Amino acid sequence: MIEVPILWYLAPIGSISALLFAAIFFYQVKKQDPGNERMQEIALHVREGAFAYLKQQYKGVGIFFLLAFVVFQIMAWGLKVLHPLIPFAFLTGGIFSGLAGYIGMNMATLASNRTAQACTQSLNKGLKVAFRAGSVMGLTVVGLALIDISIWFYVLNILKFPLEKITVIMLSFGMGASTQALFARLGGGIFTKAADVGADLVGKVEADIPEDDARNPATIADNVGDNVGDVAGMGADLYESYAGSILATAALGMGAVTQIWGNDTSMLLRFITAPMVLAGIGALLSILGVFIVSTKEHAGTHELMFALNKSVYTSSILIAIAAFFITKWMLPADYYFGVFISAIIGLVAGILIGWFTELDTSHSFRTTRSISKQGEYGPATVILEGIAVGMRSTAAPVITIVVGILLAFISSHGFESIEMGLYGIGFGAVGMLATLGVTLAMDAFGPIADNAGGNAQMSHLPEDVREMTDNLDSVGNTTAATGKGFAIGSAALTAMALLAAYLEEVRNGFHLLELKLGKIPYLNINYSASISDRIPVSEATVKDFITFYQINVLNPKFLLGIFIGAMVAFVFSSLTIKAVGRAAGKMVKEVRRQFKEIPGIMEGKGTPDYARCVTISTKGAQQEMVLPALVGILTPIIIGLLFGVAGVLGVLVGALTSGFVLAVMMNNAGGAWDNAKKFVESGKFGGKGSSSHKATIVGDTVGDPFKDTAGPCINILVKLMSMVSIVFAGLIVGYSLHLETIKPPLSSTGLKKDMHNWVEWVSESEQQLIEASQVQEPVNTHKSDSTKAIKP
Amino acid sequence: MIEVPILWYLAPIGSISALLFAAIFFYQVKKQDPGNERMQEIALHVREGAFAYLKQQYKGVGIFFLLAFVVFQIMAWGLKVLHPLIPFAFLTGGIFSGLAGYIGMNMATLASNRTAQACTQSLNKGLKVAFRAGSVMGLTVVGLALIDISIWFYVLNILKFPLEKITVIMLSFGMGASTQALFARLGGGIFTKAADVGADLVGKVEADIPEDDARNPATIADNVGDNVGDVAGMGADLYESYAGSILATAALGMGAVTQIWGNDTSMLLRFITAPMVLAGIGALLSILGVFIVSTKEHAGTHELMFALNKSVYTSSILIAIAAFFITKWMLPADYYFGVFISAIIGLVAGILIGWFTELDTSHSFRTTRSISKQGEYGPATVILEGIAVGMRSTAAPVITIVVGILLAFISSHGFESIEMGLYGIGFGAVGMLATLGVTLAMDAFGPIADNAGGNAQMSHLPEDVREMTDNLDSVGNTTAATGKGFAIGSAALTAMALLAAYLEEVRNGFHLLELKLGKIPYLNINYSASISDRIPVSEATVKDFITFYQINVLNPKFLLGIFIGAMVAFVFSSLTIKAVGRAAGKMVKEVRRQFKEIPGIMEGKGTPDYARCVTISTKGAQQEMVLPALVGILTPIIIGLLFGVAGVLGVLVGALTSGFVLAVMMNNAGGAWDNAKKFVESGKFGGKGSSSHKATIVGDTVGDPFKDTAGPCINILVKLMSMVSIVFAGLIVGYSLHLETIKPPLSSTGLKKDMHNWVEWVSESEQQLIEASQVQEPVNTHKSDSTKAIKP
Secondary structure, eight states: OOOOOGGGGHHHHHHHHHHHHHHHHHHHHHTSOOOOHHHHHHHHHHHHHHHHHHHHHHHHHHHHHHHHHHHHHIIIIISOOSOTTHHHHHHHHHHHHHHHHHHHHHHHHHHHHHHHHHHTTOHHHHHHHHHHHHHHHHHHHHHHHHHHHHHHHHHHHHTTOOHHHHHHHHHTHHHHHHHHHHHHHHHHHHHHHHHHHHIIIIIIIISOOOTTOTTOTTHHHHHHHIIIIIIIIHHHHHHHHHHHHHHHHHHHHHHHHHHHHSSOHHHHHHHHHHHHHHHHHHHHHHHHHHHHHHHOOSOOHHHHHHHHHHHHHHHHHHHHHHHHHHHHHHSOTTTHHHHHHHHHHHHHHHHHHHHHHHHHHOTTSHHHHHHHHHGGGOHHHHHHHHHHHHHHTTHHHHHHHHHHHHHHHHHTTTTTOHHHHHHHHHHHHHHHHTTHHHHHHHHHHHHHHHHHHHHHHHTTOOHHHHHHHHHHHHHHHHHHHHHHHHHHHHHHHHHHHHHHHHHHHHHHHHHHHHHHHSSEEEEEOTTOOOGGGEEEGGGOOHHHHHHHHTOBTTOHHHHHHHHHHHHHHHHHHHHHHHHHHHHHHHHHHHHHHHHHHSTTTTTTOSOOOHHHHHHHHHHHHHHHTHHHHHHHHHHHHHHHHHHHHHHHHHHHHHHHHHHHHHHHHHHHHHHHHHHHHHHHHTTGGGOTTSHHHHHHHHHHHHHHHIIIIIHHHHHHHHHHHHHHHHHTHHHHHHHOOOGGGSOOOOOSSSOOOTTOOEEEEEOHHHHHHHHHHHHHSOOOSOTTOSSOOOOO | OOOOOGGGGHHHHHHHHHHHHHHHHHHHHHTSOOOOHHHHHHHHHHHHHHHHHHHHHHHHHHHHHHHHHHHHHIIIIISOOSOTTHHHHHHHHHHHHHHHHHHHHHHHHHHHHHHHHHHTTOHHHHHHHHHHHHHHHHHHHHHHHHHHHHHHHHHHHHTTOOHHHHHHHHHTHHHHHHHHHHHHHHHHHHHHHHHHHHIIIIIIIIIOOOTTOTTOTTHHHHHHHIIIIIIIIHHHHHHHHHHHHHHHHHHHHHHHHHHHHSSOHHHHHHHHHHHHHHHHHHHHHHHHHHHHHHHOOSOOHHHHHHHHHHHHHHHHHHHHHHHHHHHHHHSOTTTHHHHHHHHHHHHHHHHHHHHHHHHHHOTTSHHHHHHHHHGGGOHHHHHHHHHHHHHHTTHHHHHHHHHHHHHHHHHTTTTTOHHHHHHHHHHHHHHHHTTHHHHHHHHHHHHHHHHHHHHHHHTTOOHHHHHHHHHHHHHHHHHHHHHHHHHHHHHHHHHHHHHHHHHHHHHHHHHHHHHHHSSEEEEEOTTOOOGGGEEEGGGOOHHHHHHHHTOBTTOHHHHHHHHHHHHHHHHHHHHHHHHHHHHHHHHHHHHHHHHHHSTTTTTTOSOOOHHHHHHHHHHHHHHHTHHHHHHHHHHHHHHHHHHHHHHHHHHHHHHHHHHHHHHHHHHHHHHHHHHHHHHHHTTGGGOTTSHHHHHHHHHHHHHHHIIIIIHHHHHHHHHHHHHHHHHTHHHHHHHOOOGGGSOOOOOSSSOOOTTOOEEEEEOHHHHHHHHHHHHHSOOOSOTTOSSOOOOO
């Protein structure tokens, strides 16, 4: 066991504190007035529906995890291409993520009626309950992710695992978290939109009853959907981003230290633990952030919004200061400042993206209003304008990310050491997400307020309570833009860092094969016949791997992988959109049936069969989430087996770039359509009931699966594909059909075999020969330089 | 002057024959019965409108070309980063392309009334006139492109230009053709959709008069639009693809020969001329193909369709056979068969993509019918289903292209010599497009039939004539799928080949700087201090450039370029969609005004002001095409100046992959929406006037700019960006801020500077020193191997 730096203990301390405060806030909210009997009954319906869904969801996901666990065991013990602990790491990642979703939803479903009740007193009271409930979600996610990381790290370290093994094993619980996140987002997204569309299409349009009307059988399902999609889904999503960024950065620290300092364990330990420490402090600052919000007691809407934003900005500034000291204390003098700057860049990029999102989707600004205006010409022009807005809106976030990544890379000395530059990029993501506890709380209180509104409506509370919950909802929507910016920005940064982490796992894949074959792998680059031109895999840098696998622009396997990756992002979106359509179709039929068959339902005398609608949404979500998830999981494996490592990296790059742009487009188009409709509803361009309104409703309906299902899922998809590649790296190295595994006949014609590199497996006696031959040469100072320059 | 292979003369012979037959067919069509006075008058209106537009368009484009010409002159004589002949090559590329569009449209506008008149006799007669007119377009494009290439090649060869210079200069007239094509497609696409939407929205929906009604002021503009968009636009588009594929392949032949055979001029000549010869034979076969169609005299619709398809398939089989003999006679024994197989793969890929397009967009199949069915639920579900269909439909073409490119690369020995593999990919594109004369004729007769229908309607010909022209139109739509497949497939292949051609131009950029500075450039790779580790630029392979510029997955400049490229495809689409919207808005206002202000217009007594609508569409198109075109042209230059060669290649890869997928999505979604509407109109799901019909009309309106403006323009955009990069390669090499131009201080810490490569400019005396040092070494046999392996 290696002594960890004392600062590391901030990680478990931060996580335990976060969980502690989550528990405290949970009971604080729970002991609030739950409202009258009707309110409690409605809330209970939603709560039961939500738990019924979650039970079903976890059962389905559980089966998947079990199957994956079996496959991993075969890979670990049968094919020996996986470390035996990885299946367990995978499981804990999934379980903790699921647990976070469960706790968050438990809180959210308790909070809806309590928020509604609080709103009968004052807007501020309502905000406080909703925000506290949201912060339970935020702190739980942060706390559970960080405690999972801390425990694994501590235990593996005690068990004397070498550090490079520890980072490898831990990274793989990212895959558990991503899988859980994809299912949660997909299932939740399909559930909520099926119920939403079903409720609206039959209730609002056909039967002409208002939204959230208790006579509508799908209305409870709709409220359940807000919980399972926006609360549990988003929780799992950000759990994954958060854990992924910390773990990927730790893995990259491995590469950076090895390249610059060689086998310096103490240095390695500092690089690996630094992101955990930053996250730990971030968790503590998040708790502080939650309290900052709660100090304001008697404020108006705008002041509340300011208070909320202030809390995010304060924690951002504090985490920036903390990042300075942590990097200064933990990292070497030549490098800490660059890495610190990277963290700042990450933070700023996140805030900027949130800002641009706001500009392009809020109806306070021109862009969204232009969509409302098109309503005058009918639905077609609303759709065209929305799509155009969505596509155009990709420019600012892409440029922000591009500039941010480049600056983070440069400031972390990336041009001198690629590995250090990548570590900086990862650190930027960690900086951005360090205060997730409070930014997620911002995000989560929106759906809680939404649900409170539903509760108020169905319980026939006075109109002004409904107005207050709507106000809360709109405050939530505004502050949520920042949260979204962080989520999108960190996803891009983390995915970029995972590309490099993947190459580290390729090395590990070779190591596993080495253990299996009892021979040592050497990379034979550029069809060289010379024995001295071989690089032992254990000493190969990331750059050597790139040369070996020819992961460059003219390798068709790489380039075509990019094509496939781009295509997968589109096909995946198509599958999710169609899934929503199919599930919604079933819901429409059911609601129509109930309206026809249940006597007295329209007069409020007959009770609608709420549970049946919940079941339909649940079943629909469960069936429909399988195919898109499989596309994401299987593509990198299949392409890997066919095209090898270069193909996999191509797929990841294609999915990352196209997926990022497509996700921003769909999120922003969806958000803009939603708000364009709200703008018309606020009385502009004819107001409610006008033909403009009808046209913008079409836009909103199209936007729903864009922004709540396909868009958010793509971000997870991209990271899940990276995680799958990482876990399957050993399989691809050992079993792919790629040409690197075949030793070609040496050419006698003088024609260089441009793309025939191969691996040479040598026994120990052969190895001594090679080493002897290499010592004879006056190699230049860079031990792992693939281009061996010889001085004459 | 080097003696060209005798077979080369097939290129000028083919092109002159094509032009000759185009002239014959032109006069054959012209002497057909032009119909009654009314028909001639309507046709004249359209003809005048079309020429008025074309005049305006060419004026605008002329100004742009003039400006570009001046900029190029400055680059050539001032900065000395461009060969002085390139501005002229650029001009001829643009002028010949414009000429092809002019002739094609001249024919098309003469053919509309003649086709309508022929339809009064028989369907077959109508088809013959329309198809002959279409083949004038096809043969003109092929003839002009090939004659341009032949003349430049012949003259430069006579003037004793070295072959490598010839390929470089000629490639740059690809930029002229691409620029012309982008403007033609953009301007035409905006014009036609503005007129279409304007005519439909006010005429059909508001005033309730049928399509192509003479009372509608926008109806002439609508028919003009079919000509300028679908005829002239498509002609320029395919002119560019055709010339681009031949020129890019010739340029790649240069690299392949240099790498394998060194300075073998006769071999080089064979590689450079082979694609021209194949194209020449293709031109001859196209003429044959046109005649095959015309043999069938008294057949029904299905037989006609079969006859049309037969002609494409026959020419495809014949070109395949020709490709075998050409490669066998012209290329060396070890390589010809692989290159031949590449050509076959190209052909098959083109046919397959056409087939998949048909499956996903024709209402004979399930996919499109599923959209019609969604009409029952309203416009929102129609839109969602169409987008889902479009996104899903990207899978088959992408997989076809991926497999095709990979197989072409492998079969042409790409794993042994990247350059040979790329030559094979280029040859695949040439094979696919060799019979363009006949496939383009298939494409072009559709809009002619469409216009004939308009003419029949406005001239109040009997209903059954309109029915026949509609039948012709639908025959055209079906056969056009194959043409589209060829266009899309060849665009991807050509763009891929252009990536490599770009690197050849980078070498040329160095050469220009060498002339300017009087010093010789050496690539210093991997921060090596060793004098012997330098590679003279003139001997560097494509692979050396990749190593030098680090165009690999972990270079942030490359990766972020991919992000930018993907984003540009989306932003460009957004701009074109909004351009259509704005231009259509103006048209709507004008049509409304005329309906209100011109007395007796609705009773058919007042004459609408057709010309004014044409002017509005013309102006709209001219204004709106500037911004999207500038985005395409400036992005690679700006990114190049900031991020260097790696950034440029990233942008090209990102735009190619995302752009390809996005273009397929938009084309297919648009096509499917169009046909879904037609399916409902044929009486299904309620038929004309039902709510389903209204919902599918919304889909069709959204799809119009997708499939006729944004989608087709993206393909051109991608190639234009490549062409711009190629022409500006010298500027980027000499003036970009990228780090390769800065010589870093040698590190004494032992830390390898991962990304600090630089160019060393040495005088001739220094060069002798270097060469002496390199001779001392026992370098391995591969003269340009960047990884110099030393035997102990």
